[in-house]
Structure formats: C-alpha cells, structure tokens
Amino acid sequence: GNSVTQMEGPVTLSEEAFLTINCTYTATGYPSLFWYVQYPGEGLQLLLKATKADDKGSNKGFEATYRKETTSFHLEKGSVQVSDSAVYFCALLYYGGSQGNLIFGKGTKLSVKP
Amino acid sequence: EAGVAQSPRYKIIEKRQSVAFWCNPISGHATLYWYQQILGQGPKLLIQFQNNGVVDDSQLPKDRFSAERLKGVDSTLKIQPAKLEDSAVYLCASSLDRLAGRGTQYFGPGTRLLVL
Numbered sequence: 001g002n003s004v005t006q007m008e009g010p011v012t013l014s015e016e017a018f019l020t021i022n023c024t025y026t027a028t029g030y031p032s033l034f035w036y037v038q039y040p041g042e043g044l045q046l047l048l049k050a051t052k053a054d055d056k057g058s059n060k061g062f063e064a065t066y067r068k069e070t071t072s073f074h075l076e077k078g079s080v081q082v083s084d085s086a087v088y089f090c091a092l093l094y095y096g097g098s099q100g101n102l103i104f105g106k107g108t109k110l111s112v113k114p
Numbered sequence: 115e116a117g118v119a120q121s122p123r124y125k126i127i128e129k130r131q132s133v134a135f136w137c138n139p140i141s142g143h144a145t146l147y148w149y150q151q152i153l154g155q156g157p158k159l160l161i162q163f164q165n166n167g168v169v170d171d172s173q174l175p176k177d178r179f180s181a182e183r184l185k186g187v188d189s190t191l192k193i194q195p196a197k198l199e200d201s202a203v204y205l206c207a208s209s210l211d212r213l214a215g216r217g218t219q220y221f222g223p224g225t226r227l228l229v230l
Contacts, residue, residue, distance in 0.1 A: 004156075036221075043118075043205055044157070044221040089156050100211075101170070102147075102219060104156030 002027045002094045006105035009087075013080055013112050021075040021108045023064075023090035031092040033057075033066050033073040038087045038107070047075075047088070080112045116140065118222035120206050126228045132194035135225045139187070139208030145169075146183055147219060148191050149205040157205055163189065193227075201229045 007022040025033065032051045036044040048057030053068035062077045073090060090105040119138040127133050139146050145164050149157035160179065162170040165186040174181070178197070183189040193200055203224040211217030 034218075043120075043223040044207075046218060046220065049218065091156070100217075101159065101162075104158075106154070106156050 002031070002092060002101075002103050004090050004092055004103055004105035006088075006090050006108050009107075009109040011108060011110045013110070015082055015112055015114050016079045017112075019075070019077040019080045019084075019110070021088055021090075021110070023073045023075065023105060025071050025073065025090075025092050027071075027092055027094050029094060031094040033064070034091040034093065034102075035062070035064055035073070035075050036089040036091060036104075038089065040086070044089065080110070082112045082114055085110055085112045118206055118208055118220055120204075120222040120225055122225055123223065124226045124228075126230065127196055128230050129198055130195040132192065133196055133227065134190050134192045135204050135206075135227075137189045137191070137206030137222060139189075139206070140210075140220055143208035143210050143220075144186075145209045145211055145217070146189050147207040147209075148181055148189070149207065151203040151205055151224070153202070160191070196227075196229045198229050201227055203227070 003026045005024050034049045035047040037047045048059040050057040050066035056065045064073050064075045087107045087109045089107045093100050093102050121136050147162050148160045151157040160174045161181050163183040166183045181191045203226050205224045206222045207219040209217035209219045
C-alpha cells in the first residue's frame with residue numbers, strides 16, 4: 001500500500017545549524033510529494049511540494065528533492081532559526097481511480113534553541 | 115484571499131454527548147476534506163466531498179460520525195455519541211481541483227476536541 005515514513009523526533013538544534021529531516025515513501029504509480037508544517041496551536045501549512053521525479057521544491061530557505069530511485073523526499077535547511085520550531089509532516093498524494101488521497105507521515109517535531 | 119475557516123477552535127464534552135464542527139472552505143474550492151489528527155500522529159482522512167457529493171468516506175466511522183456539505187460550500191462534521199478515543203484535532207481542508215483530491219490542499223486551524 002501507500003505509506004510515508006519520517007524520522008522520529010524530537011529534533012533539537014541550535015540556531016544557524018543545518019537541518020535534515022528524512023522522509024521515505026512507498027507508493028504505486030507516480031505520487032506528488034509535500035512537506036507541511038504545523039506551528040504550535042495552528043493548522044497545517046503547505047511548506048513545499050514536488051510533483052515529479054527530480055523536481056526540487058523550495059520555500060523559506062527549505063528545500064526537498066523528489067528522488068524516485070531512493071523513494072525519498074528529505075527536507076533540508078542550511079541555517080535554522082528559532083521561528084522554525086514546529087512539527088513537520090511529509091505527505092504523498094496518490095491517485096486512486098478518479099480521486100486523489102493524501103497520506104501523511106507521523107510528523108517530526110523540531111525545536112531550535114537560541 | 116481568506117483561508118479555510120473552522121469553528122469552534124476548542125470543545126470539551128463528556129462521553130456519549132454529541133458535538134458538531136463547522137468548516138468554510140476557500141472560496142471557489144470544489145473539494146473539501148475532513149481529517150482527524152490524534153496527538154502524535156499525522157492527519158487521517160475521514161471524508162472527502164466534491165462539491166456537495168461524497169467522494170470517499172471509507173474511513174469515516176459511520177455508526178457515530180456524519181458529515182454534510184449542503185450547497186457545495188460549507189460543511190459540518192458531527193459526532194454522536196462521542197467516545198474517549200475521539201479526542202483529537204479535527205482539520206478541514208479544501209482544494210481547487212475539478213477532479214477530487216488532485217490539487218494542493220489548504221488546511222484550516224482545526225478544532226481541538228477533548229472527550230472526558
């Protein structure tokens with residue numbers, strides 16, 4: 001079946017450190033891939049997306065590349081800030097019949113210390 | 115552009131009581147979704163509407179949960195009677211796509227439900 005596996009948190013980093021959050025997926029066909037972020041007390045916000053192999057999504061200094069050969073979509077940021085503290089969700093959108101379905105990973109909590 | 119609106123933001127009820135949540139999607143978005151997010155987990159789809167028709171409700175516990183989207187705009191999700199395990203955040207999302215579920219989904223702030 002279709003599934004998403006994320007590295008378990010929490011991840012604690014110092015400000016300006018390099019961030020990687022690993023995400024791998026299992027899917028039939030050619031899914032689209034997403035990273036969503038959830039700040040404390042808020043709903044999910046789309047951070048970035050990629051719709052086909054080798055696409056790179058980027059936003060707010062975050063990047064992720066759709067790697068079909070390794071079925072991965074790892075999230076990276078070169079220099080994190082305290083304001084990046086949140087829970088990050090990797091998700092895939094697969095198409096079954098006439099509709100699409102979004103499958104989420106369990107989320108990775110990031111805490112950035114000043 | 116206004117985002118997805120949800121109310122209430124928080125609700126505390128006792129088990130066996132009923133509760134209803136309301137969602138107003140982004141204007142013009144044809145597809146509306148309800149998700150359940152249990153603490154420490156990713157959101158799980160409960161039901162998906164395309165305009166005012168149900169596209170997928172395979173994961174909706176129909177013995178206690180119901181949802182409707184009258185006139186293809188706003189939607190309500192109801193739980194009756196509630197159980198302790200229904201404590202979660204209920205998220206509403208919408209997408210523009212003409213074919214259900216094929217577009218980027220935009221989420222509301224969620225309703226945090228606590229069942230005592």
